[in-house]
Structures are given as C-alpha cells and as structure tokens.
Amino acid sequence: MxxxxxxxxxxxxxxxxxxxxxxxxxxxxxxxxxxxxxxxxxxxxxxxxxxxxxxxxxxxxxxxxxxxxxxxxxxxxxxxxxxDVQAALGALARHVVDKLGATLVALTGSAGKTSTKDLVAQVLRRAAPTVFTPGSLNNEIGLPLTALSATEETKFLVLEMGARGIGHIRYLTGLTPPRIGLVLNVGTAHIGEFGGREQIAQAKGELVEALPAAADGGVAVLNADDPLVRAMASRTTAKVVLFGESDEADVRAENVRLTDSGQPSFSLHTPSGCSDVTMRLYGEHHVSNALAAAAVAHELGMSVTEIATALSEAGSLSRWRMEVTERPDGVTIVNDAYNANPESMRAALRALAAMGKGGRTWAVLGKMAELGDEALAEHDAVGRLAVRLNVSKLVAVGGIEASWLQLGAYNEGSWGEESVHVSDAQAAVDLLRSELRPGDVVLVKASRSVGLESVAQALLATGAEGEVAVR
The missing domain is CATH 3.40.1390.10 (MurE/MurF, N-terminal domain)
Structure with missing residues (x-):
C-alpha cells in the first residue's frame, strides 16, 4: 500500500x-x-x-x-x-485508488473470470507495473485488499468482480471505480441464487453502468458472441469494444485450431493489425479469454505483436484451473477442481477430448452447486456431453447430483462400463489407481464445495511418494 x-x-x-x-x-x-x-x-x-x-x-x-x-x-x-470493519476497509481502498491514479480494469462474467484476469495481468505487466486479484478474491473483502496492495509504481490495477446478487458489482465498483470494464459472458453459474439468466445479466451489467463516458476515457469491452453481454452496450456511455469470433468483433480470432496436445492456436486480428498466437493453456475456451485480454491491452496502447507474444507465453497463475501434470508413468492429470458450472464443465470436457488423442480419457466429475431448479437437467446434460465427446470413462463422484451425471451418460448410450457412479473421492481414487495406464488423461472437476482436488492430488502422489489416502 x-x-x-x-x-x-x-x-x-x-x-x-x-x-x-x-x-x-x-x-x-x-x-x-x-x-x-x-x-x-x-x-x-x-x-x-x-x-x-x-x-x-x-x-x-x-x-x-x-x-x-x-x-x-x-x-x-x-x-x-x-x-464496521468491512466498510472501513472499502473506504480505505477507495481513498488509495483515488490517490494512485492507476488505470483500473475490472472484469466479470459467469465463467472464465479468473483465467481471463490472469491473462489480462500477464499481458499488461509487459507494458507497465501491474497489480491484480490473486486467485478468486473477488468479493467485498478480497477486492479492497487487492486494491490496497498497489503502490506508487502501479500503472494498471486489474480487478476481478464476482456477484451473488443484484447490487453486488455496483457496490464493488463504488470501492474501485474502473475506467475499463470487461464482461465475458452470462451463463448459468449461481442461477439458483439469481433466478434466471436475465437477472444474472442485470447484475453483471452493473459493471458497464459504472464506467465513465467515452469522452472521459471509459471503455466497455463486451463479448460479441454472447447476446446478453452484447446488449449491455445500451447500458453505458463508455466506448464499446467487441471481442469474439463474430465478424463484427473489433478484436477477433480466425483460423482457430487445437494443437495435438489440446492447446489453442489462432490468428489474432485487431484494428491495428494481426498476429499469430499459440497458447500454453489447454482448451479452445481460452480463445475467448485471450481475445478479451487482447481487447483490453489494445485499448491501453499495446501493439498486436506485443499482445500476441504475451498471450503465447502466458501460463496459469491460479491453482486447480486446468493444471496439467504428466506423471512419470505417462498418465496425465488435469486438475480443474477449483469450481464448476455448466459452461466450464462443457469447456473442460471439450479440452479433455482434444487432449486424449493418444490414449484413454477419464472424466472424474462431481456436483455443480447453486443451480436451483436447473440442477437435474444440467447434470444430465453434462453426462450426455461426455458420451457425445467419446470420453472413454465417466466417473461420477458423490450424491444425487453425481447420479444424475451418470444417468445422463447412460441415457445417451453409455450402457457398458463407460460410466460409473462412486460414493466419494476415495472410491474414485481406488478405482483409478487400479485401472489407469500410460497415455491416459484424467480430468478432475466439480464445484469447490466437493473438494475433488484431493483426487487429483492423490493420483499425482501415486508413483511419486507412494499411495496416500484421501482425507
């Protein structure tokens, strides 16, 4: 500070x-x-x-x-x-950011916030000293603490903003008023709390409403491929910049493809030129995240070559988000267990399918929380998608939601041993230890409350320091 x-x-x-x-x-x-x-x-x-x-x-x-x-x-x-300690912390953060004069970039969305925030930060810090939200500390306590970690040298402050309801992002932008606001998508994460996607869009759009007018430097960076996000252009007086794969996007990707290992490669097009990008991250969903980061960086004056180089070299900064580790025996573990919602589940499964061209693919999945009345349908749909993507085996872990995952796979045609429902994390580990072989790729994903990262950790410990029990 x-x-x-x-x-x-x-x-x-x-x-x-x-x-x-x-x-x-x-x-x-x-x-x-x-x-x-x-x-x-x-x-x-x-x-x-x-x-x-x-x-x-x-x-x-x-x-x-x-x-x-x-x-x-x-x-x-x-x-x-x-x-009120929380209110005092917020007031102190507002005082400090007003004194700093750094450019504040805020971002929100239903999925991909943390990965995109990490990309934005890695690109911008090539241009100037940058402070950004660690992990997912995106609430009324984590956000001011991040802002207060900025110093006189900080030029860019990149802040992730989460919302559990209407008014939350409005409150956060009052603590740290952004000049650039980025909205990634409107999905079904927390739909049980919000009541519907329209309400989620209302909450996320509070970010663009808080931006200064275009004449004062305000910029709203919006996903051209998401109609609910694109419609937020009418809710701001800031300059609107669109990113996505749409032909109408100001920053877009062309010739998108995946490498043999499942890493995205594409041609990045901006108003000032184009350049090729091949990412170190896994999964095609990172293309949209990269375009969002590129749009922010372009608005802040970075060249397309600088942006493309930074995106090609960027890695994962936050734990348990598509962390890819190959064991000495040739089994690859993908730990994406920090959190899950229907959109991120689908993205992770598609990434798994792309990574598993040389061996079998395993999807170890658990409950997606806070889906309300949509829970049954969404878990069923994820189970069906695993079958459509030809995932070799689905291991559904936990209670009733996991049984819906397995039932969806069964109803889609997984009638043999291609899907199984196990009671807990230890049962999943025991199964995998007995059946994994070199060349297999294992994805582990569920909502944070499930704690499935313990499965990934136990599997990584196998063969390295001996078998360990899941606690």
Whole structure:
C-alpha cells in the first residue's frame, strides 16, 4: 500500500485511535486479514467470523511488526476502531485508488473470470507495473485488499468482480471505480441464487453502468458472441469494444485450431493489425479469454505483436484451473477442481477430448452447486456431453447430483462400463489407481464445495511418494 500515517487512515475511515503512542507513525507494509501474512509496517484487519475472531490475534500481529489493527473494538494494542470493519476497509481502498491514479480494469462474467484476469495481468505487466486479484478474491473483502496492495509504481490495477446478487458489482465498483470494464459472458453459474439468466445479466451489467463516458476515457469491452453481454452496450456511455469470433468483433480470432496436445492456436486480428498466437493453456475456451485480454491491452496502447507474444507465453497463475501434470508413468492429470458450472464443465470436457488423442480419457466429475431448479437437467446434460465427446470413462463422484451425471451418460448410450457412479473421492481414487495406464488423461472437476482436488492430488502422489489416502 502507499504509505499513510495512522492518523490519516483514521480520518479516511472515520475511526478512533486507541493505544497509539504516535499517530504520525506510518503503515508501510501490506494490509492483511491473515495474521500469518503480517510484515513489519502492516495494517492488520480484524474480522470477527463465525469460527475465528481476528481481534484475538491483535497482540500477536503487533508483536510481529504490524503498525496497528483495524478493529471494531479496542484490543489493548495500537488500533483504529470503527463501527464496521468491512466498510472501513472499502473506504480505505477507495481513498488509495483515488490517490494512485492507476488505470483500473475490472472484469466479470459467469465463467472464465479468473483465467481471463490472469491473462489480462500477464499481458499488461509487459507494458507497465501491474497489480491484480490473486486467485478468486473477488468479493467485498478480497477486492479492497487487492486494491490496497498497489503502490506508487502501479500503472494498471486489474480487478476481478464476482456477484451473488443484484447490487453486488455496483457496490464493488463504488470501492474501485474502473475506467475499463470487461464482461465475458452470462451463463448459468449461481442461477439458483439469481433466478434466471436475465437477472444474472442485470447484475453483471452493473459493471458497464459504472464506467465513465467515452469522452472521459471509459471503455466497455463486451463479448460479441454472447447476446446478453452484447446488449449491455445500451447500458453505458463508455466506448464499446467487441471481442469474439463474430465478424463484427473489433478484436477477433480466425483460423482457430487445437494443437495435438489440446492447446489453442489462432490468428489474432485487431484494428491495428494481426498476429499469430499459440497458447500454453489447454482448451479452445481460452480463445475467448485471450481475445478479451487482447481487447483490453489494445485499448491501453499495446501493439498486436506485443499482445500476441504475451498471450503465447502466458501460463496459469491460479491453482486447480486446468493444471496439467504428466506423471512419470505417462498418465496425465488435469486438475480443474477449483469450481464448476455448466459452461466450464462443457469447456473442460471439450479440452479433455482434444487432449486424449493418444490414449484413454477419464472424466472424474462431481456436483455443480447453486443451480436451483436447473440442477437435474444440467447434470444430465453434462453426462450426455461426455458420451457425445467419446470420453472413454465417466466417473461420477458423490450424491444425487453425481447420479444424475451418470444417468445422463447412460441415457445417451453409455450402457457398458463407460460410466460409473462412486460414493466419494476415495472410491474414485481406488478405482483409478487400479485401472489407469500410460497415455491416459484424467480430468478432475466439480464445484469447490466437493473438494475433488484431493483426487487429483492423490493420483499425482501415486508413483511419486507412494499411495496416500484421501482425507
């Protein structure tokens, strides 16, 4: 964070200083909520959760070097006490980004947010110092913490914004007002909470509504291939830039193909020229993500050659998102278990089909959460798609949703041993250990709550450090 005195911070957040001998002392380290991340000069933000109360760590973090604690009550060590810690954190973030003058790029969408955010950041940091959301910390706590990690040298701040309902993105853009807003897609993720795709579109479109007018530098980067996203052009006074494979897209891909290993290759076309891209990431769905990143970078003045080179060299920065690892015995594990929704499930299955040309393909799939009344139909559809893509074997893991996956495969024609339903992660690991052979490719994917990353981790441990049990 940019250096601020404790007195300045207290004034910004409307707090009272307690047990601070020198209000002119400055916060020179990061703003953190995890006591293990405290460094000398940090500001520790004490949240009171259901299981852990950050206030209980106040003395320890100050002893470790924290300059003070942002708290909701006095804690016996230097503290700035406020009525609402979350609101104070947001106010501090807004103050800092206003002082920085960096270009803020915000993005949202139903699927691909984190992968695209990582691509945008990897491209932009070739041009100038860039700070971006780590992992998926895209909510009302993670977003301000990311913004507060920017320094005076930061030129680009890339922020992922998630939404659980109407008004959430409007709130986030109030904390960190973007100049460039990117909307990827409107799918069915969290449709059980929103009630329908139209409501999801309403929520995601709050991002473009928050942009400045075109005359003031505002740019809305919209997916030309998604009608609900493209329609958001009417909700903004910013300049509209379209990306996609449509002929009408300003930034588009032509001659899209996959390498033998399943990595996308295409010709990138922008208003200033074209260049070829071959990505290190896996799956054709990354083409759209790459086009979105290219559109942002082009608007910020990067050349098409610079953009294409950066996209060709970009890797995966966030864990458990199409992490591809080949074991010493020739079995390839694709750990995409961070989260799942119908769109990302379909993309992952298509990537698996493209990667498995030399051997058998295994789809180890679990529940997709928060689908509401659409849950049965969506799980059935994913099971059917696995059969249509000629996945060698579907292993559906877990309860009733997994049984719907397996039933969909069965109804599509998987009548023999091409699909199986197992009770839990350990049962899946036991099955795979007994049947995998060199050349096989295994995809592991489910919603985060299922914890299927343990299957991928156990399979990677097999043959390396001996077999381990799934916990």
């Amino acid at each position: 940019i250096a601020l005195s404790l007195a300045e911070i207290a004034a910004v957040v409307g707090g009272q200083t307690h047990d601070i001998p020198d209000p002119s002392a400055r916060v020179t380290g990061p703003v953190v909520r995890d006591s293990r991340e405290v460094e000398p000069g940090s500001l520790f933000v004490a949240f009171a959760g259901e299981r852990v109360d950050g206030h209980d760590f106040a003395a320890a973090v100050v002893e470790a070097g924290a300059a003070a604690v942002l708290a909701s009550r006095p804690v016996g060590v230097p503290a700035i006490v406020v009525d």
